[in-house]
Amino acid sequence: xxxxxxxxxxxxxxxxxxxxxxxxxxxxxxxxxxxxxxxxxxxxxxxxxxxxxxxxxxxxxxxxxxxxxxxxxxxxxxxxxxxxxxxxxxxxxxxxxxxxxxxxxxxxxxxxxxxxxxxxxxxxxxxxxxxxxxxxxxxxxxxxxxxxxxxxxxxxxxxxxxxxxxxxxxxxxxxxxxxxxxxxxxxxxxxxxxxxxxxxxxxxxxxxxxxxxxxxxxxxxxxxxx
Numbered sequence: 001x002x003x004x005x006x007x008x009x010x011x012x013x014x015x016x017x018x019x020x021x022x023x024x025x026x027x028x029x030x031x032x033x034x035x036x037x038x039x040x041x042x043x044x045x046x047x048x049x050x051x052x053x054x055x056x057x058x059x060x061x062x063x064x065x066x067x068x069x070x071x072x073x074x075x076x077x078x079x080x081x082x083x084x085x086x087x088x089x090x091x092x093x094x095x096x097x098x099x100x101x102x103x104x105x106x107x108x109x110x111x112x113x114x115x116x117x118x119x120x121x122x123x124x125x126x127x128x129x130x131x132x133x134x135x136x137x138x139x140x141x142x143x144x145x146x147x148x149x150x151x152x153x154x155x156x157x158x159x160x161x162x163x164x165x166x167x168x169x170x171x172x173x174x175x176x177x178x179x180x181x182x183x184x185x186x187x188x189x190x191x192x193x194x195x196x197x198x199x200x201x202x203x204x205x206x207x208x209x210x211x212x213x214x215x216x217x218x219x220x221x222x223x224x225x226x
Contacts, residue, residue, distance in 0.1 A: 042080050042081050042084060043080065043084040043091075043094045044084075044091060044094055044095065044098075044112070044116055044137065045059070045081075045115070045116055045119045046080075046081045046082075046084035046085035047084055047085065047087075047088050047090070047091040047094070047133075048088075048091070048116055048119065048120055048130055048133050048134065048137075049085060049119065049120075050085050050086075050087060050088050051088055051127065051129035051130045051132070051133040052125075052127035052129045052130055056122070056123045058122040058123045058124075059119050059120075059122045059123060060081070061122065062118055062119045062121075062122030065118075065205070088133070091133065091137070092136065092137075092140060095136075095137045095140040095141065096140055098112065098141075099140055099141055099142070106141070106142065106143075107188065109141045109142075109143075110143075110147075110151070111194070111206070112141075113134070113137070113138060113141065113143070113151050114151060114154070114155070114206045114207075114209075114210065115206060116134060116137065117134065117151060117152065117154070117155040117156075118155065118206055120134065120155070121155050121156065126156045126159075131152075134148075134152070135148060138151075146165055146168060147168060149162075149165050150165045150166050150167075150168055153165065153166060153213065154166075154209050154210055154213050155209070161213075163216070163217035163218075163220040163221050164217075164221065166213050166214065166216075166217035167181055167182055167185060167214065167217050167218065167221070168181065168185075169181050175221070175222070175225045178218075178221060179218070179222075182214065182217075182218040185214045186211070186214060186215070189207050189210050189211045189214060191204055191207065194207055
């Protein structure tokens with residue numbers, strides 16, 4: 001059974017009045033983590049797009065850049081996206097359920113945040129409403145301020161790009177310890193690691209931006225210490 005078939009079944013449950021709890025219960029029982037990831041990006045992405053007052057064609061295109069949707073399933077995906085984008089209300093419910101779904105696997109939640117930022121920047125602007133939306137989702141996911149700033153810096157051109165924030169280290173840390181963190185970040189961002197976590201192959205392009213920022217941050221820090 002394909003991912004999009006499972007989503008279609010969840011939509012049918014929602015249309016039948018079973019409510020969000022029943023829908024997420026159906027998805028939680030699926031062995032494919034990519035189902036939860038896909039639902040999260042569609043629902044939260046659509047509501048985030050509404051945070052600046054309108055949903056653009058570029059934002060829909062950005063979603064398609066991350067996920068390849070078979071022609072036969074486009075109607076199901078569009079239906080969910082259109083249902084979710086009618087207003088912003090309820091986005092925190094999706095975020096909390098997704099947090100519960102992944103538990104302590106914050107690497108998957110980080111992947112999701114990056115997907116949301118990718119869609120947010122699709123129209124070339126980062127609206128204050130989108131920042132507030134994503135900041136709150138980050139809080140719900142349990143991310144601290146430094147981590148949120150680090151992710152935002154990967155996607156927002158004029159955002160602060162402190163290299164220590166990018167790596168998630170403190171300036172007073174010994175250079176040897178910072179190097180260890182850098183190496184660990186590189187390992188975590190390796191395509192094989194992402195695939196092992198169940199990240200869709202189409203979403204791997206987001207990791208390329210992360211790897212560039214990680215390596216550039218280490219270069220800046222090491223040059224400063226040298």
